[in-house]
Amino acid sequence: MNKNLTNQEKYVKDYKRKRLLIHLCQIGLVILFIGTWELFSSVGILDEFLFSKPSAIVKLLIQYIKSKEIFHHVGISLLETLLGLVIGTSLGIIIAILLWFSKTLTKILDPFLVVLNALPKTALAPILIIFAGTGIKGIVVVAISLSLVMTIISALNFFLHVDEDKLKMLKSFKASRIQILTKLVLPSNTKNLLSIIKINIGMSWVGVIVGEFLVSRFGIGYLVVYGGQVFKLDLVMMGVFVLAILAYLMYLIVTLFEKYYKNKR
Amino acid sequence: MENEIEFKHVNKSFYSLKGETNVLKDINFIVKKGEIVAIIGPSGCGKSTILNLISGLTIPDDGKVITNKKVGYMFQKDNLFDWKNVYKNITLGMEIKKLKVDEKRIDELLTKYGLIDFKYHYPKELSGGMRQRVALLRTLVLDPDILLLDEPFSSLDYQTKITVQDDIYKIIKETKKTTILVTHDITEAIAIADTVIVLSKRPSSIKKIYQIDLELNEEKTPLKARNSIKFKDYFNLIYKELDIHE
Structure with a gap:
């Protein structure tokens, strides 16, 4: 010693x-x-029929991996989630920026945003799918609907709460509105925007799974709902397990990006 | 000497649904070129509004603010962008005004004010005094004729405050900038300014204007000013004039 x-x-x-x-x-x-x-x-x-068991789930997963079927389902769900995440987040931030430019527009739209935000978006899913089609498009639209309003509201809130003194300092340099946006509002909120993305990962997954529950012939949500309907609980559990791993991996990627960004400073 | 700033019967109010708040009432004063003027008054009396009027951030309701010079603003908080390094922070104003940056000149200034080793450092890594110097440089590189200082020392601890006051006073004197300093600290006003304007409570009007002459045998610095015998006389005069219990 x-x-x-x-x-x-x-x-x-x-x-x-x-x-x-x-x-x-x-x-x-x-x-x-x-x-x-x-x-x-x-x-x-425990009743194996109702609760399944780990070894059976692993066996089933290996079987799905061997037949390569799982990759098809994972691929489709991942694609839908990523599309929902990227479109929902960027569209939300763009709308928040537009609202930031106009206080009057923000005030006009405020009650509608509040109602839309309070509304459980999953209730809209059946309508959205009928509007947008039953394929990937419909499911992506459901995913977007879950993250969009929340993104607008919280991004706008972050944008409006930029340090007043820093704002005044830029104004004393006669900065234009666009310069204030690009030099102060956006860079000072990078951390907040990253945390919005983190939340939206979860939201997009909810949207995709709900969408796949309603209409789909592929995807993790389909596996889960199909497994439930034919009482194959192994399949349901496997779906949930794969989902957990995917969601965690996506979260990890954002966290790594966050760390990289922090170190760069 | 040339007049740099002139206030002529300036009135300014702010409006809200609850009513009108009259902040400034019939303000008249003249600032000459190279003069350091301190504006002192009870809190909420519209000191900062006077600076905003000079810089054009707000306009008077009545009266005239005459100045056609370039104005540089320095605030209570240094307002450095912590995602930009020292060099990028200093050139922020030039970036916004889309001016060409002369890096050699910036390097000279950084060397002069002891910041050259920190050129690529981020604000987080600097001390309070250094941050305030970076903030002043950010204003100075734009070569303003008039410097507006809005309580620039009030967020510093006492020790740092004294040194930074000396530093910044030297810079102002060297560059011969006309300076308006807003403060609520009587000692700071006497130590730095040539002229002290005392404002009344809201709606503020000018109560009195003092020409500060400390009868120093050597060149004035804020630190030396505090040792002058006349320092406490001015202090008592202005303290009575301010009379917070009024």
């Missing part, structure tokens, strides 16, 4: 030990959860 550790080294060692402990606990929790589930299903405490 090296007893000549400085306080700094002790601190680092302590920190690393705590971090390791947290990771171990997290892994332990997963193992415990899956292990108990498997055990209870095997001995009959």
